[in-house]
Amino acid sequence: MISPHPVRIVVDDDLKRSRLTVxxxxxxxxxxxxxxxxxxxxxxxxxxxxxxxxxxxxxxxKGLHNLTAAYIRYITQLFAYLSLAANPYPMFTGxxxxxxxxxxxxxxxQRRLITLFRLPLAIPALTFAAVFLASYAGGSxxxxxxxDSYSAGATTSSVGILWTVALFxxxxxxxxxxxxxxxxxxxxxxxxxxxxxxxxxxxLTDRYPNLDPADPPSTGPLHPVGLAVTDDLRRSRLTVxxxxxxxxxxxxxxxxxxxxxxxxxxxxxxxxxVLGRLPRPLxxxxxxxxxxxxxxxSFLFLTANPFPGxxxxxxxxxxxxxxPEPEKQNxxxxxxxxxLAIPALxxxxxxxxxxxxxAFFGWFVAxxxxxxxRSFREAQAYALRYGVQTNAYFWxxxxxxxxxxxxxxxxxxxxxxxLTPAELPA
Amino acid sequence: xAVWLVAAYLLWPTxxxxxxxxxxxxxxxIFDPDLLDETQDFERFLxxxxxxxxLVLLAVLALFAWRGWRFARESAAGRIGTGMLLGxxxxxxxxxxQLPFAIAxxxxxxxxxxxxxxxxxxxxxNWLVLGAQFLFICLWLLITMALAAPLRDRWWLGAVPxxxxxxxxxxxxxxxxxxxxxxxxxxxxxxxxxxxxxxxxEGVDFKVQEIGDLTEAPNAFAAGIGPSxxxxxxxxxxxxxxxxxxxxxxxxxEYGHHESEHIWKGLAWYALISLPLLWLVARVxxxxxxxxxxxxxxxxxxVLVAASLVVQPFNNVITRRMEMEADWVALETTEDPAAAxxxxxxxxxxALQDPDPPEWAHVWFDTHPSIVDRIAEANAxxxxxxxxxxx
Numbered sequence: 001m002i003s004p005h006p007v008r009i010v011v012d013d014d015l016k017r018s019r020l021t022v023x024x025x026x027x028x029x030x031x032x033x034x035x036x037x038x039x040x041x042x043x044x045x046x047x048x049x050x051x052x053x054x055x056x057x058x059x060x061x062k063g064l065h066n067l068t069a070a071y072i073r074y075i076t077q078l079f080a081y082l083s084l085a086a087n088p089y090p091m092f093t094g095x096x097x098x099x100x101x102x103x104x105x106x107x108x109x110q111r112r113l114i115t116l117f118r119l120p121l122a123i124p125a126l127t128f129a130a131v132f133l134a135s136y137a138g139g140s141x142x143x144x145x146x147x148d149s150y151s152a153g154a155t156t157s158s159v160g161i162l163w164t165v166a167l168f169x170x171x172x173x174x175x176x177x178x179x180x181x182x183x184x185x186x187x188x189x190x191x192x193x194x195x196x197x198x199x200x201x202x203x204l205t206d207r208y209p210n211l212d213p214a215d216p217p218s219t220g221p222l223h224p225v226g227l228a229v230t231d232d233l234r235r236s237r238l239t240v241x242x243x244x245x246x247x248x249x250x251x252x253x254x255x256x257x258x259x260x261x262x263x264x265x266x267x268x269x270x271x272x273x274v275l276g277r278l279p280r281p282l283x284x285x286x287x288x289x290x291x292x293x294x295x296x297x298s299f300l301f302l303t304a305n306p307f308p309g310x311x312x313x314x315x316x317x318x319x320x321x322x323x324p325e326p327e328k329q330n331x332x333x334x335x336x337x338x339x340l341a342i343p344a345l346x347x348x349x350x351x352x353x354x355x356x357x358x359a360f361f362g363w364f365v366a367x368x369x370x371x372x373x374r375s376f377r378e379a380q381a382y383a384l385r386y387g388v389q390t391n392a393y394f395w396x397x398x399x400x401x402x403x404x405x406x407x408x409x410x411x412x413x414x415x416x417x418x419l420t421p422a423e424l425p426a
Numbered sequence: 427x428a429v430w431l432v433a434a435y436l437l438w439p440t441x442x443x444x445x446x447x448x449x450x451x452x453x454x455x456i457f458d459p460d461l462l463d464e465t466q467d468f469e470r471f472l473x474x475x476x477x478x479x480x481l482v483l484l485a486v487l488a489l490f491a492w493r494g495w496r497f498a499r500e501s502a503a504g505r506i507g508t509g510m511l512l513g514x515x516x517x518x519x520x521x522x523x524q525l526p527f528a529i530a531x532x533x534x535x536x537x538x539x540x541x542x543x544x545x546x547x548x549x550x551x552n553w554l555v556l557g558a559q560f561l562f563i564c565l566w567l568l569i570t571m572a573l574a575a576p577l578r579d580r581w582w583l584g585a586v587p588x589x590x591x592x593x594x595x596x597x598x599x600x601x602x603x604x605x606x607x608x609x610x611x612x613x614x615x616x617x618x619x620x621x622x623x624x625x626x627x628e629g630v631d632f633k634v635q636e637i638g639d640l641t642e643a644p645n646a647f648a649a650g651i652g653p654s655x656x657x658x659x660x661x662x663x664x665x666x667x668x669x670x671x672x673x674x675x676x677x678x679x680e681y682g683h684h685e686s687e688h689i690w691k692g693l694a695w696y697a698l699i700s701l702p703l704l705w706l707v708a709r710v711x712x713x714x715x716x717x718x719x720x721x722x723x724x725x726x727x728x729v730l731v732a733a734s735l736v737v738q739p740f741n742n743v744i745t746r747r748m749e750m751e752a753d754w755v756a757l758e759t760t761e762d763p764a765a766a767x768x769x770x771x772x773x774x775x776x777a778l779q780d781p782d783p784p785e786w787a788h789v790w791f792d793t794h795p796s797i798v799d800r801i802a803e804a805n806a807x808x809x810x811x812x813x814x815x816x817x
Contacts, residue, residue: 236500239511242518245557249510249564295502307511309503317502 006105007199009192013099017087017173032078050203054115065107068202070094073102076195083166085187102195110206122201124361125209129197131354132190134160161350162190168343185405189213212375213382213406220407224324225392227385231304231318235366250296261289272334278396283326286395288312294321301359303380321388329399341394344402348390351383382406440751448802453781469780471534473787479527486523487728490516494724506571508720513563516727521556543640574718582704590697600649601656606636618677624759625681631656643777646676648683667772671765675756682755688748703733745793763804770800
């Protein structure tokens with residue numbers, strides 16, 4: 001039995017948002033930016049002290065622990081506010097009782113060796129945290145020389161999942177006055193990982209951040225598109241080492257099939273506008289393509305071990321999409337499907353970055369241990385599940401919008417029907 | 427069998443006179459003793475490195491043939507997909523086992539300044555080559571295992587024309603796949619055009635390939651069929667010690683390949699040699715359920731590679747005959763045996779080719795005639811010309 005992580009997220013948010021504060025949110029937070037910069041500067045020196053103190057004493061002294069915990073709580077609350085994961089204006093002190101808050105255990109003893117090498121050990125965690133929280137990483141480049149030069153304006157920046165979601169959530173909140181639950185839950189997952197990563201790097205705990213999106217387990221609405229995961233985490237070191245090259249024949253086939261799928265998608269779109277549903281042969285063809293591409297990416301990203309087949313046959317792979325039968329779909333939504341899918345495609349793309357980074361670090365782990373870390377696999381499965389839902393929506397296999405919360409499609413438990421006296425066992 | 431022999435008989439003749447006697451050439455009279463020692467040292471290491479690498483290759487594939495089918499449990503694919511996985515894993519194991527020899531080879535060539543590319547660059551290229559090999563083996567298995575469904579153990583009869591067709595396609599596309607080609611400068615282009623006219627190959631393009639960043643070795647090649655025919659000269663041939671006359675010999679040699687239709691003949695030989703080779707693979711694989719079964723793939727891979735090594739000396743005989751013929755065309759075209767001799771002598775200096783390698787090494791490794799033989803051929807041609815003129 002693994003004890004709960006000493007840094008936990010607590011969500012007590014009613015999803016309601018004030019349109020006015022949402023509209024001006026970035027500007028409203030200006031005083032916080034200044035305060036955050038000052039506090040972060042202080043924390044740089046505090047962290048050095050933390051490191052020596054933990055190395056010598058074997059645990060973080062109470063005063064330093066409280067200061068660091070307050071800082072982590074504060075940045076989590078501020079990020080929650082900025083990303084629209086919470087509504088009220090946060091306090092400047094990092095005190096508790098915010099709708100998206102962090103619960104931090106009291107100081108515990110820490111292993112000195114892990115403390116000694118904390119910085120290099122934190123590299124994967126910081127990378128994952130950047131995938132969630134980064135607002136900018138890298139610079140811009142320009143092409144050309146001399147007078148003919150032009151600035152392409154393209155940047156190598158990467159926008160973290162939190163901010164990708166926040167961008168679309170901003171429009172949703174302004175329109176509805178509410179935050180979509182899937183978006184909020186996804187952000188809570190990112191904030192939780194970020195808080196755990198900061199706690200690790202600032203020496204609040206020596207427990208590594210947990211990438212498992214279902215920790216603690218959460219529930220979400222029932223969705224017709226799911227992902228069945230029957231993988232046992234075992235990995236063949238040889239195929240792990242050559243994974244990218246082994247996927248080459250699949251890439252070739254994926255491109256060829258993708259061309260056909262594109263044409264089928266266009267035909268299906270026209271047919272669905274006229275008929276109000278996707279014709280069964282096109283549904284079957286596109287479903288097989290979606291299943292196949294999921295198998296290939298599961299193999300490539302080390303989410304699963306076996307070499308996938310080339311046909312997208314259901315039930316043959318340990319990470320297998322569950323797709324619905326053809327269903328009646330709203331013609332108007334079908335007509336504008338490509339535009340409606342943009343937010344989901346953007347979020348899915350961000351989540352694929354997470355999956356890719358998990359594959360990168362997982363590659364080394366799987367080579368060393370012959371196993372994929374469960375939390376990595378779960379995070380990847382979550383990203384893949386959302387990707388499958390997004391693509392199923394895009395390719396008209398379902399009319400249901402993807403659900404972005406990290407619930408892996410588990411339904412809310414339904415209350416058991418009350419038994420009448422006549423039905424009671426004797 | 428009779429058809430095979432007739433086809434081989436028809437492909438065998440060359441333009442080199444059948445009764446040509448190569449005069450004896452004493453390498454010590456031509457080359458500096460230090461250079462001879464250096465070339466022998468250089469090639470000796472590479473030869474033994476190649477032999478060790480080939481032995482390891484066979485050992486790894488034999489082991490894979492014995493136990494490799496167990497990797498089928500790593501597959502969720504059907505029979506062809508599983509076969510592909512096994513084929514790729516076999517090549518991956520070979521790559522791992524041969525890596526030390528490949529590194530040793532590159533180290534040795536760098537030591538003699540023949541390779542200028544860095545290890546990282548080389549490793550990346552090596553990795554990409556492995557990727558290409560994976561794709562190739564997948565295509566090979568896709569064809570053979572697909573044919574094994576309707577034809578069972580006679581799949582090889584269907585596979586030979588398919589592979590020959592693919593080789594034809596590749597031969598056609600090759601000139602377009604070679605990177606960093608550009609037009610030659612006007613003087614060189616004029617030389618190439620004149621040689622093309624003299625060899626009756628006016629429609630064949632001439633290009634220079636930028637390769638000096640990767641290697642110092644001199645080279646040129648003829649590629650393509652029909653409208654894609656092309657002669658490509660490495661830019662390393664445009665640097666000293668090679669002069670214009672020697673470059674003309676090289677260009678004429680390559681146009682000679684086109685004139686003698688060596689690419690077509692090479693394709694025909696490929697089809698001819700594939701026939702018994704694939705038959706053997708099918709025959710051996712039968713014991714493991716035939717190539718219809720992925721279980722037979724590791725064995726098929728072993729037999730294919732082992733048989734290819736066995737026929738390598740025969741392949742070398744064919745290519746050496748073609749190179750002799752191309753040299754002959756070059757001599758007939760340029761009528762400059764002195765330039766040809768100079769060129770071959772400089773190959774020893776610039777490419778560190780052993781002018782007169784041991785017979786066994788020549789038989790096993792050399793796709794080209796030895797430098798001594800090529801000089802002897804130039805001398806023989808000169809004698810014939812002088813004899814003709816004196817008559």
